[in-house]
Amino acid sequence: xxxxxxxxxxxxxxxxxxxxxxxxxxxxxxxxxxxxxxxxxxxxxxxxxxxxxxxxxxxxxxxxxxxxxxxxxxxxxxxxxxxxxxxxxxxxxxxxxxxxxxxxxxxxxxxx
Amino acid sequence: xxxxxxxxxxxxxxxxxxxxxxxxxxxxxxxxxxxxxxxxxxxxxxxxxxxxxxxxxxxxxxxxxxxxxxxxxxxxxxxxxxxxxxxxxxxxxxxxxxxxxxxxxxxxx
Numbered sequence: 001x002x003x004x005x006x007x008x009x010x011x012x013x014x015x016x017x018x019x020x021x022x023x024x025x026x027x028x029x030x031x032x033x034x035x036x037x038x039x040x041x042x043x044x045x046x047x048x049x050x051x052x053x054x055x056x057x058x059x060x061x062x063x064x065x066x067x068x069x070x071x072x073x074x075x076x077x078x079x080x081x082x083x084x085x086x087x088x089x090x091x092x093x094x095x096x097x098x099x100x101x102x103x104x105x106x107x108x109x110x111x112x
Numbered sequence: 113x114x115x116x117x118x119x120x121x122x123x124x125x126x127x128x129x130x131x132x133x134x135x136x137x138x139x140x141x142x143x144x145x146x147x148x149x150x151x152x153x154x155x156x157x158x159x160x161x162x163x164x165x166x167x168x169x170x171x172x173x174x175x176x177x178x179x180x181x182x183x184x185x186x187x188x189x190x191x192x193x194x195x196x197x198x199x200x201x202x203x204x205x206x207x208x209x210x211x212x213x214x215x216x217x218x219x220x221x
Contacts, residue, residue: 033209035211040213041213042116042199042211042212042213042214043155043199043201043209043211044211045208045209045210048208058208059210090154090155097207098142098207100145100157100160101145101157101209102157103147103154103155103156104154105153105154106153106154
């Protein structure tokens with residue numbers, strides 16, 4: 001089934017540890033996005049990529065990094081996790097930056 | 113930046129109609145989206161408005177007034193499965209989406 005997959009589904013992580021959240025799409029979409037969703041705040045954009053080989057910063061990029069080596073994959077890395085990064089992380093993709101975004105199932109991350 | 117406001121919660125009866133309002137202030141505007149999100153699941157696309165007026169899609173309709181910075185999502189003939197959060201999102205001049213905090217709709221029998 002075509003769509004977006006994210007891994008892991010959930011993770012508990014000790015503060016200070018490094019963590020990479022994986023996102024893969026098989027729709028050949030050019031643009032991909034990472035959001036975090038926190039209660040009462042809605043979805044906030046962390047980083048985005050309009051096409052393979054390019055990335056940009058969103059609203060809340062600090063503490064996170066991304067790479068876009070190919071069209072399908074867009075991993076999000078927390079270099080040294082902190083408790084404030086406890087959240088649900090959603091990856092999304094769209095055919096182009098001006099097109100509708102479709103979301104993956106999310107990763108629930110808890111940093112202790 | 114964007115400022116997007118929508119009510120936190122709404123409750124309605126099965127078979128009724130509910131209207132979820134969304135107001136926004138934006139630096140550049142390239143469309144307004146509504147997403148539905150069931151608890152513990154991903155947001156799913158419902159509707160898109162870029163011009164003023166009403167877009168109808170089955171039991172769901174969405175309205176936009178750009179001059180007023182206002183949109184609403186209308187849910188008709190409510191069903192229990194419509195209990196979910198509804199997210200209003202505005203696309204800015206750089207084609208980035210900003211989301212409201214979401215409106216949780218509870219449908220009662």
